[in-house]
Each structure stands twice: as structure tokens, then as C-alpha cells.
Amino acid sequence: MSDVHSGGCQCGALRYQFRATLRDIAHCHCSICRRTTGGILTTWLQLDGHLPQQQEQIP
Ligand SMILES: [Zn+2]
Numbered sequence: 001m002s003d004v005h006s007g008g009c010q011c012g013a014l015r016y017q018f019r020a021t022l023r024d025i026a027h028c029h030c031s032i033c034r035r036t037t038g039g040i041l042t043t044w045l046q047l048d049g050h051l052p053q054q055q056e057q058i059p
Pocket residue numbers: 028029030031032033034
């Protein structure tokens with residue numbers, strides 16, 4: 001399995017790509033996650049290592 005992961009939102013305004021070893025992934029809809037993110041659920045990733053601090057907005 002590749003360590004390169006990519007995705008984005010449905011409208012295409014946000015895209016991401018990162019290289020890291022994925023250890024775990026989960027969706028949560030508890031009241032704390034809903035209050036923290038403002039969404040109806042939150043997706044959590046647990047990675048080995050760290051992500052580069054780089055952001056780019058795709059027009
Ligand atoms: Zn939660």
C-alpha cells in the first residue's frame with residue numbers, strides 16, 4: 001500500500017496530498033467533535049511521523 005494519500009472536498013475548493021504511514025482512521029460524531037469542528041462528524045487520522053507545514057490553495 002502506498003504512503004501517498006490525497007483527497008479533497010466535494011466542490012473541489014480544497015485538495016490535499018501528503019506522504020505518511022497511516023496507522024488508524026476513524027469517523028466520530030460525538031458532541032465534542034461536532035462542537036470543535038462545526039460539522040456533523042469529524043474524521044481523525046493517526047499517522048507515523050509528522051506532516052510538512054505547507055499549504056496551497058488551488059484556484
Ligand atoms: Zn468525538
